[in-house]
Every structure is written in C-alpha cells, then in structure tokens.
Amino acid sequence: MSNSATTAAAGATKTTKPKKNHLSGGFFKFILIRFLLIIPTVFILVTIVFFVMRATGDPISAALGGRLAPDELQRRIHAAGYDRPLIVQYVDYLGGLLHGDLGVTMTDNQPVISILTHYGAATFELAFLSLIVALVVGIPLGRLAARHRDRAGDAGIRVFAILCYATPVFFLGLMLQLIFAVWLNVLPPSGRVDWTSEAQFARLVSPTGFYIIDALQLGDMSVLADVLRHALLPSLALGLLTAGVFIRLVRTNVISTYTSGYVEAARSRGVSEKRLLDKHAWRPALIPIITVMGMQIALMLAGAVLTETTFEWKGLGFMLSNYLKARDFAAVQGIVILIAIIVAVVNFIVDVISALIDPRVRY
Template identity: 90%
Template structure:
C-alpha cells in the first residue's frame, strides 16, 4: 500500500518529466523567439529615430546661425561696407537680394541648401562647397590624429591611475588630467611651439608640410587632401615623414585637451567596476589584480568613453579653430577664423553647417555603437 501510494503520488511529477520538459522547452523557445524578433525590430526603430533626429538638429542650428549672422545687417555691408561707395554698395546688395524681406531670404537660403548650394563667398567669390571640400580634409586629418593621441594617452594613463589608486602615480596623473582639460588649447599650442620648435628645434612650428612636399603633391592626378594618404599614394617616405613631423604638435595640442577627459573617465569607471560584486568574487577566487583589470574591470569601463566620444568630437572641432590658427594649419578652423575676421557671413554659415552635420552624424554613430555593446541601453 505504501509503495503504491508512493508511486501514485510520485507519478504526476516523476512520470511525466520528459513531456513537461519538452512542453517547457517548447514554451520557452516560442517565448524566446518573439522576444528576439521584438528586440531586433526595436533596435532598427532606435536607429531610425536617432537618424531622423539629425534633421531637426541641423535645421535648428541653420536657422539660428542664419538669423544671428544677419542681426547686424546684410552680409555685404558687413564685409565690404568700408571699401565701396554707397551707390556701389546698394547695387551689390540689390543684386544679391539682401534688400528683400528677411523671411524671403531665409526661405531662399533653405531652398539652396536642399539643392546643395551653400552660396558664394563675399570676399574671394568662391563657391562655399569648394571651400569645404578643399579645407575639410585638413580638419578631418587633424581631428583623427588628435583623437588617436587622446585615446592613447587618456586610456593608458587612466588605467595606470586606477591600478595605483590614491598613490603618488594616481595623484600625479590626476593633476596632469586637470591641466590638460583646463589649459586653453591656443596657450598649450604656443608652449609646444616654444619648446619643440624654438628651444629644442626638432619639429616644425607651423603648416602641414614643407614647400618641397607641396610640390610633390601637385604631381598627383587625384589628390585626396589628406596629406598622409597623398604621401602614401606618392610612395615617398620622405614626404610622409615630413607630413607626420608637421602634424605632431597640432595633434598633441588638440589631443591633450580631450585626453584629460578620457583619463578621468577611465579612472573613475575602472575603480567603480573594481568595487563591483563580480570583480570581488573573482578576487576571492585568487585572480590576479592584472587579470582583474584586463579581463573584468576594463571592458565595462570603455562604455562611458564611447558614449562621451561624440561630445568630445564636437569639442575637438571647436578646438580645431584655435589649434589651426595657432599652427597655421589650413583647415576649416583656420578658414573660419579668416572669414570671421573678414565678416564673410556666407562662408561662415557654410562652415558652421558642415561642422554641425559632422557632429550630429558622429553622435548618431556613437549612439548606435553604445546600443550594440551596452545591454543597459533600452530601445
């Protein structure tokens, strides 16, 4: 009786384990599949939403720049008011359409943007598009090199500071990070020029290359404007070395500005992950501190850096104006400074719009990458 009772009582649980497991497995599979599809669809909606946000962002900035630039009057009067007779000035204003109502000019400008027409510069009568193409490559090259400097210095020193927390090395690195972030980029550029170009005399003080290298670039059938790539096209290592020597000081000046931010970010996040539960569990199992840093605490600390990188690109492009002016690096920043001095509002508008588009696109890419690598991002 007892055996029969035991079998009977055990039967519902022990007699159907396979079917229960199969049913449970089928249910879990059917539940998991829609979840995977739903996440996939949500991710693409997330990408589409972030991409569409670029349009209003650029539109708002274009609108602000347009009306702020004309707050002091029409561009021709601002650029050439003291060099033309009143009659000639009025004739040019009328020919350019700047005597029309402001809203009409604004709508006409938006129409030109949709057609890819950013206007013509007032001071040298060049299409703004050609200015962007000609000098944009120089700014992109400088920003790319500066980003490499920022990542190498920022991540390297940040890891060292986190590993030697509250010691002399950590304190010194933190002071260095504050100095990098707080020092104006033009002052840092001048100090680097004074030390390495004047006192030690090992690096050139300005420009993107020597005259001999410029003449070599003129031989190229289809130059890219990126001097490093063009030097590789030539296959001339002397020209490549000259280009890299000219790029060291500008890239260092601009890169250190962002490296200070990266140092603090890496240090803070690595220390935070050091104190997390799974790292403590690994430490209790006898895992070495070096392995804890390399395998457990390091990768999670990268996520905030990727998230903040979009904002740092904007900071770099802003700093490029002063950096390029300090080192006579003829890129968009250098030309923006030149056109601002000449009060050429048409050229300034075009350069600002391009920078806005670059920053918006970079932030979009950063958002997508962060969503891919960080499971905490919800879409």
C-alpha cells in the same frame, strides 16, 4: 519516464531553444529613430545660425561696408537679394541647402562649398590624428590610475590630466613650438608640409586633400615623413587637451565599477586584479565613457580653430578665423553649419555604439 529519457528531452529542449538575437527589431527601431532625429537637429541649428548671422545686417554690408561707394554697395545688395524680406531669404537659403548650394563668400568670391571641401580635409586629418593621441594617452593612463587608486602613480597621472585639460590649447601649442622647433630644432613650427612636398602633391591627378593619403598615393616615404613631422606638434597640442579629459573620465568610471557588487564577488573568488579590470570592470564603464568621448570629438573641432591658427594649419578652423576677421558671414555660416552636421552625426554614431555595447540603452 526514466531519468535518461527526461535528460534526453531536456537536452532536446535546450538544443531547439532559439539563440537570443542581439540585433533585434528593437535595436533597428532605436537606430532609425536616432537617425531621423538628425534632420530636426540640423534644421534647428541651420535656422539659428541663419538668423544670428543676419542679426547685424546683410552679409555684403558686413563684409564690404566702408570699402564700397554707397551706390555700389546697394547695387550688390540688390543683386544678391539681401534687400528682400528675411523670411524669403531664409526659404531660398534652405532651398539652396537642399541642392548643395551654401552661397558665395563675400571677400574672395568663392563658392562656400568649395571652401569646405578644400580645407575640410585638413581639419578632419588633424582631428583624426589628435583623437589617436587622446586615445593612446588617455585610456591606458586612465585604466592605470584606476588600478592603482590613491597611490603615488594615480596621483601623478591625475596631476598630468589636470595640466593637460587646464592648459589653453594655444599656450600648449606655443610651448611645443618653443621646445621642439626653436630650442631643439627637430620639428617644423608650422604649416602642413614643406614647399618641396607641396610641389609633389601638385603632380597628383586626383588629390584627396588628406596629405597622409596623398603621400601614400605618391608612394614617396620622404613626403609621408614630412607630413607626419608637420602634423606631430598640432596633433599633440589638441590631443593632449582631450587626453586629460579621457584620463579622468576612464579613471572615475572604472573605479565606480570596481566597487560594484559583482566585481567584489569575483574578487572574493580569487580573480586577479588584471582580470577584474579587463573582464569585469572595463566593459560596464564603457557606456558613459563613449558618450562623453563623442562629445569631446565634437568639441575637438572647436578646438581646431585655435590649434590651426597657432600652427598655421590651413584647415576650416584657420579659414573660419580669417573669415570672422573679414566679417564674411556667408563663409562663416557655411563652416558653422558643416560643424553642426558633423556634431549631429558623431552623436548618432555614439548612440549606435552605446546600444551595441549595452542593450539597455535601446529602451
């Protein structure tokens, strides 16, 4: 066979070779298994929360004990079924969960599900804005510190990161209020909006509870500006706390890939440092970064409790603090369960993203 025929045959073989499918059956099997793991995870968390909440007695005695006559207290306990065996209450509670019934609060007699839907939007909005702050501050500074390792800029960024994640969020919040609301008087100290914007939201037929979206529905840029002005300080307080973790995380992982063999080989070929960072060192460093970022997003919801209390931001964290003070275990249980579900879902999303970036994660 001539050389031209051999080349043509090789070319045909190369042409007919099927392309590698990155989204193979193994990927979808991995995703399915991770998704199914959400069910036992949430079930275990629900079970732990239920029995821990009942460890100090029934919810009615915890919330209203000492404020009702003994006969009235017993009547309410019996009416709510809290005098039945604990395992029977547990089975009934699981049945209610399957139908979307989380019970009724003891202190204000509201369905727990309505508390979650009404105040949950505020917490998610704060967490979303805080995440934007954390990503905008943490990732660029972490990459910059890695690129200028052991120089003055790197040292300054590391000090900034330590100050961010070592400062308690409530203290940082108080400092931001003191500087921007009291001394400079350029931002509001607390709340989600002024009363004038609140009145505007009351005109909406179907408000979402996400004030940014509701302001866009109104089409009033002054309301949107008011929402963002109120959100700036709490999102900075919570976002900078997480940004400190992101800076050190990005710096550490990018430096570790910078010293790997394939990056050194690319550097010896004369590849610029910027290209080394963007094309060679950044993507391999993403897997541990994304994993820890997912955990930080979940922890951000826990940090929202102190942040919302500091800024009187009426979300789930603010309400959780109030219900804990009132010992309203039914409300606390519902809020904690919702947060547990969010944590499980966030971990699932992180697993999916990690598998898309690096196929080795699937095996």
